[in-house]
Amino acid sequence: MPHIAVPQQRPGIRGLMDSKPASGRALSELAEQLLRGESPLTVGERELIAAFVSARNETRYCTGSHSAAAAHTLSGGDYTVVDAVKRDLATAPVSDRMRALLEIAGQVQISGLAVTEEHIAAARAAGADDESIHDTVLVAASFCMFNRYVDGLAAITPDDPAVYDEIGERLAAKGYLP
Numbered sequence: 001m002p003h004i005a006v007p008q009q010r011p012g013i014r015g016l017m018d019s020k021p022a023s024g025r026a027l028s029e030l031a032e033q034l035l036r037g038e039s040p041l042t043v044g045e046r047e048l049i050a051a052f053v054s055a056r057n058e059t060r061y062c063t064g065s066h067s068a069a070a071a072h073t074l075s076g077g078d079y080t081v082v083d084a085v086k087r088d089l090a091t092a093p094v095s096d097r098m099r100a101l102l103e104i105a106g107q108v109q110i111s112g113l114a115v116t117e118e119h120i121a122a123a124r125a126a127g128a129d130d131e132s133i134h135d136t137v138l139v140a141a142s143f144c145m146f147n148r149y150v151d152g153l154a155a156i157t158p159d160d161p162a163v164y165d166e167i168g169e170r171l172a173a174k175g176y177l178p
Contacts, residue, residue, distance in 0.1 A: 048102070051085075057143075064167070071168065
């Protein structure tokens with residue numbers, strides 16, 4: 001049960017944003033820019049970063065919805081890569097560039113100060129440019145905020161994985177603007 005009144009009992013962040021429409025719109029626009037705006041990272045790569053950080057933060061709603069969005073944008077709904085990244089990044093079937101960027105995202109999830117010159121150098125050596133590194137850090141940091149918003153207000157969190165698959169498919173097709 002959410003800690004605040006949520007109009008229409010919508011699950012996750014959408015329900016919370018309905019309670020404050022002006023800030024909800026701004027957060028939707030931020031998510032749209034971060035995950036769908038111009039970037040050297042694909043939409044699927046950015047969704048994978050969101051899912052990875054959300055999983056590490058143990059935020060069930062965001063993990064489920066962004067894992068589904070990543071699966072739908074990366075591989076037509078196949079969760080193999082997404083699940084492998086969340087289970088064990090070291091052995092996941094992703095490029096060296098993506099693994100290095102996810103390592104940076106994981107450090108951001110711990111603390112921005114946990115990102116070291118070595119992490120940046122490894123990402124550059126694996127082919128990441130400054131914009132990719134920037135976008136990785138921004139997506140990871142933003143998802144720490146989104147995760148804490150969802151969990152801090154005890155958003156409605158469905159148990160059914162099919163609900164998240166439906167949300168992820170919709171996000172993959174239509175994005176984040178209401």
